[in-house]
Amino acid sequence: MQFLGLALSLLLVTSILAAPPNDYALRIKETVSPPRGWAKHSIPPPDHNIALRIGLQRPNFPVLERHLYEVSSPDHERYGQHLSKEEVEALVAPHQESIDSVNEWLFSHGFKESDLVKSPAKDWVTVKVPVSLAEKILDATYYVWKHIESGDSLVRTTGYSLPSHLHHHVDVIQPTTLFGRFKKSTSTIIWSDKSSAVSDAANGDLAPIVDATSGVTVDASCNENITISCLQQIYNIVDFVPSARGNSIGITGYLNQSANVADLQQFFVEQRPDAVNSTFQFISVNGGQNDQTPANAGDEANLDTQYAFGLSYPISPTFYSTAGSPPFIPDSSPPENTNEPYTAWLDFVLSQADVPLAISTSYGDDEQTVPFSFAKRACEDFAQLGARGVSLMFSSGDKGVGDGDENPATQQCFTNDGRNKTEFIPAFPASCPYTTAVGGTYKFPEVAVPFSGGGFSNYFNRPRYQDAAVGKYLHALPKGLYNGLFNPNGRAFPDVAAQSYRFRIILKGRPALIGGTSASSPTFAGFVALLNDVRLKAGRPSLGFLNPFLYSTGLAGLNDITSGNNAGCGTPGFNSTVGWDPVTGLGTPNFGKLKEIVLRR
CATH class of the missing domain: 3.30.70 (Alpha-Beta Plaits)
Structure with missing residues (x-):
């Protein structure tokens, strides 16, 4: 026993x-x-x-975040002292x-x-x-x-x-x-075989428009179609020629969108003759293609490359095409499709020693369709690029405060958490505090375009650089307005804005008009590349993460947009007003002023 x-x-x-x-x-x-x-x-x-x-x-991401804000804040002694790839990797x-x-x-x-x-x-x-x-x-x-x-x-x-x-x-x-479906932010294409946008401006048939507030004069045709010349006039950039070495700009492409080189050349002939015969560097990520068959030219890719590279010529341009898009086809061989091209691009670009200094992305999704765990990680990846001196621009979205229904009166804005609570729907990655979200304007003098995405994140708290500007807006908001429909403590977006309607592009060999905040983001990126040129030529580093600069010393170089709103969810949405607002942010760029401001530090 x-x-x-x-x-x-x-x-x-x-x-x-x-x-x-x-x-x-x-x-x-x-x-x-x-x-x-x-x-x-x-x-x-x-x-x-x-x-x-x-x-x-x-575990050390908070340390990286501290470095990011120090090298990005004009009032800090480390401003512009960006980190190396190796230093960033050690911190993450x-x-x-x-x-x-x-x-x-x-x-x-x-x-x-x-x-x-x-x-x-x-x-x-x-x-x-x-x-x-x-x-x-x-x-x-x-x-x-x-x-x-x-x-x-x-x-x-x-x-x-x-x-x-x-x-x-x-x-x-x-x-x-x-x-998440990671959709492009482009509105309906309007085919336009008429060349009035160029000929009328050239012939002076119409009386120019003068903005009484800024004193800027613009061709009247710019209220019909937007061209490179219109953007140069509206944003006070006429006669500036970039020449600094080491400058660069990038555009990201997804969902099988191809940037057609023949269309780009035709666009240059019409709108940027000095750029004819120049082209961009193409980089394939994860097997991404840039199909040059005319019928496969992409509306989004053409818009992005024609305006970002047309505005910033001759700054070195790069177009990334990242493979991976719906639909999943179970009978394909091999049966494989993760449908996550965005993460593939981030993996790739973070592994590169040299990255374009200004990068625009015209794709995004509803924040609530992206799990917080994933949004947080992607946002931290953006912070890594910012710490390395890269400026990241993202479209703020084309649905106002709503869910994308073309008729704002019938939009249904419900949460995805099982409660089906009615709320405004913020966009991601625009809601990430380490990106610069770009909203939309139209006409001249400028007003907010009705579809300009904007609002407040439900995932990310409002960063300190926004406290004064956004706090002032919220204080002035009528008491009780939209209570429960948005998170007043969330990261507010957009940060800035630019023209976003009736851009004249060349698509499949024909002129077309196109719009969306997918136009305003590459436009703003083009101006950032030009501002980087000013700094590089003076022996200064690139601007890098823009927001601490924009909300402080850079504010004096922006045109405040005070008219318009972004309807959605059966409401008029938010109004544009004096100072920051969730429609056009801090405003649109005045290059003539900004080129002086960026040299102060």
Whole structure:
């Protein structure tokens, strides 16, 4: 009996030692409600491959953020002392314990070190897995989800789990709960074979328009169509020729949008003759294409490249094309499509030693369709670029404060958290505090364009650089107006604005008129590139992250827009007013003034 008791005791001890510790038990890491408009469609093939991206925690990010604000604030002694790629990577690197823990977890599921693709800072780990294995290691169930309105499809789950001990090592894993569609911000194309926008201005047939406030004079035709010449006149940039070495500007392209070189040349012949025979550097990311078949020219890509590169010529231009777009096609071979081109671009550009100094993106999504964990990580990636001296411009969106319904009176603005609460719908990445969000204006003298996206983030708190300007706006807002429809403590956007309506482009060999904040963002980026030229020529560093400058000394170089509103959700939306507002931000650029201001520090 004594021997049996000892044997039983040893067996119990052995069992306890063999059992996994409690912190290896799976615990839910993240769950989401499916966004409105998405429905379960089918079960994905078990061999559908997923590029599973694991974001390790960045314990020193607050230190990077402090550096970012110091080198970006004109009143700080470190202004302009941007960090190197290596310095930034050191500040976002995870603890070795996090790296080891994630490695051990992946190895326990049969992966080898050679299967793991790690970012230079080792803060991202990517592994390719069939969906059947992803479901096993994440205790998740994936489905093919279909967007009812567009027909786009994604392979996603509404929740996943991790071993308990990994929760404080891992920030996010995707593709899991991200249902964002990352749409272009372009309004309807109007075909226009008439050349009146150019000929009338050249012939002086119409009386010019004078802005009584600024004293700027502009060709009358600019109230019909916007051209390079119109933007130069409106924003006080006539006769400036950039010449500094080392300057650069970039445009990002997604969703199979191709920038057509023949169209660009025709555009240059019409609007920028000195740029004829020049072109851009094309960089393919993750297999992205730039199809030069005339029929496949992209409206968004043509608009972005023609105006950003036309305004900033001869500054060195780059067009990025990043592969990955809906729909998911389960019968394709191999059956693989993660539909996350945006993260692929960020991975790529952060790994590069040389990055364009001003970059514009005309794509975005509703903030609420992007899980906070993912939005936070992407926002931190933008901060890395800002700390390295890169200015990032994003369109503020083309739906006012609403959900994109073309008729503001019928828009339904509901939350995606299961409550179906009525709220204004902020946009992302415009809501990230480390980006410069660009809203829209039209006509001259300028007023806010009705579709200009703007509002307040539900994810990110208002940054300090906005406190004075936004606080003043909120104080003046009629008491009780839109109570409960927006977060008054959130990061406010847009920051600035520019023309965004009836831009004359060349598309598939024909003139066309196009608009959206997708026009205002590359326009503003073009002016930032010119301001960088002023600084570089004087031996100063690039402007980098713009917002602390714009909300302080740069404010004197902006045209305040005080008329217009951005209707949505069955409301008139917000009004433009004196000072900052959630329609046109701080205003539009006055290059003549800004070129003097940027040399003060």
